[in-house]
Amino acid sequence: MSDAEQNLFERGIELFNAGRFFACHEVWEDLWRRSRDHEKVFIQGMIQAAVAILHAERGNPDGARSQYEKAIAKLRNFPDGYRGIVVARLRDDLTRFISLATSESTDSVTAIPKIHRVNFQP
Numbered sequence: 001m002s003d004a005e006q007n008l009f010e011r012g013i014e015l016f017n018a019g020r021f022f023a024c025h026e027v028w029e030d031l032w033r034r035s036r037d038h039e040k041v042f043i044q045g046m047i048q049a050a051v052a053i054l055h056a057e058r059g060n061p062d063g064a065r066s067q068y069e070k071a072i073a074k075l076r077n078f079p080d081g082y083r084g085i086v087v088a089r090l091r092d093d094l095t096r097f098i099s100l101a102t103s104e105s106t107d108s109v110t111a112i113p114k115i116h117r118v119n120f121q122p
Contacts, residue, residue, distance in 0.1 A: 001039070005031055009083065012046070017114045021054040042082065045074030049094055053112060061102035068098040086116045 001009070008031040015024035025047050032043040048071035055063035072091060080088050093113035100110040 005034055009043075012050075013085075013115050016046075016050055019112060021050040021057070024050045025054070038077075041074050042078055045071045045078075048074065049090065049113070052094065052098060056098060056101035057112075064098055064102050068094060081118045084118055086118060089116055 008027055012024045012028040012031065015021075015027060028043055028047045028050070032040060032047060035043050048067045052064050052067035052071055055061075055067055071094065075087060075091050078087050080086055090113060093111075097110050097113050
């Protein structure tokens with residue numbers, strides 16, 4: 001991956017973790033266009049994760065579930081540490097978030113997922 005592509009990936013992580021999911025999607029879409037093969041699949045899964053959260057925040061549970069399912073289908077094929085992030089935690093946190101955010105209960109508030117680095121210390 002080129003330095004420019006790495007910078008786009010890192011910028012997307014910053015935006016994701018800041019809760020700026022639309023902006024994150026835009027940055028990673030530029031990276032996705034440049035990507036090939038398994039890297040393209042990974043970036044698309046990350047984009048879909050961001051869009052799933054965005055749909056949930058905007059009150060579109062069907063869109064949230066649809067994008068979540070697409071994201072998980074892609075991200076489940078990548079191991080922890082891929083691109084330096086804790087992929088399993090992102091999948092688990094996203095699953096929990098979408099489950100609660102799209103439930104019928106009005107009091108189901110949960111933390112919005114963040115992307116954690118492999119060496120992250122809580």
